[in-house]
Amino acid sequence: MTDLPAGVERRTFDGRERLATRGETVYGEPRDDDGWRAWDAGRSKLGAMFEYEMDTGLAGGESVLYLGAASGTTVSHVADFAGPTYAVEFAARPVRDLVGVAEARANLFPLLKDARKPETYAHVVESDLDCIVQDVATRGQATVANRNRQFLADDGRLLAAFKARSEDVVADPDEVFEGVLDELSEAYEILETTRLDRFHDDHLGVVARPR
Numbered sequence: 001m002t003d004l005p006a007g008v009e010r011r012t013f014d015g016r017e018r019l020a021t022r023g024e025t026v027y028g029e030p031r032d033d034d035g036w037r038a039w040d041a042g043r044s045k046l047g048a049m050f051e052y053e054m055d056t057g058l059a060g061g062e063s064v065l066y067l068g069a070a071s072g073t074t075v076s077h078v079a080d081f082a083g084p085t086y087a088v089e090f091a092a093r094p095v096r097d098l099v100g101v102a103e104a105r106a107n108l109f110p111l112l113k114d115a116r117k118p119e120t121y122a123h124v125v126e127s128d129l130d131c132i133v134q135d136v137a138t139r140g141q142a143t144v145a146n147r148n149r150q151f152l153a154d155d156g157r158l159l160a161a162f163k164a165r166s167e168d169v170v171a172d173p174d175e176v177f178e179g180v181l182d183e184l185s186e187a188y189e190i191l192e193t194t195r196l197d198r199f200h201d202d203h204l205g206v207v208a209r210p211r
Helices: 045-051 075-080 092-102 141-151 173-184
Strands: 009-015 018-023 034-038 066-069 085-089 108-110 129-134 152-163 190-195 204-211
Touching: 009 034, 018 045, 018 075, 045 092, 045 152, 045 190, 045 204, 066 075, 066 141, 075 085, 075 092, 075 108, 075 129, 085 092, 092 108, 092 141, 141 152, 141 173, 141 190, 152 173, 173 190
Parallel strands: 066 085, 066 129, 085 108, 129 152
Antiparallel strands: 009 018, 018 034, 152 204, 190 204
């Protein structure tokens, strides 16, 4: 079994063992008396990657750039166990929720920016980060990852969830993923891939490191 990073544990909620981090609740998830809150893998691609025991390379305390933070469901869990966490989201409405999530997490920095345009936040986000987590539902997901590679340390990790339907709604997902990985390989070495279908239909989890 792949080790979970420090700050992520398996805890029992309602008689069932689930992933959990310690922090304030965000999306109505159960929380135990010790402050651990359940991490719903059905609402989190990174949570699904942990459930599939992918080797994320995370130990806890890493500096993180999160692309596609939405209203903060997953990035709130990341900030619970990581170091400085920069959360990029393009849509203004979910960023308002994200700002509220950040109020309880001093290490979480919401950015109303477009992940396709890293030059617009390069002056804010530090370089040589330990990890990029990506979950952007847009065409050109590999392009987004490649453009943001500039922020990642040479020994850092990309943890990405690629959605086939965001690239092409009718193409076979396997063919879509093959094309995505081909483009991604221009900037990264692919270390591991796993389909996340038990939790998220037509999604591919990818662990990669910079070339």
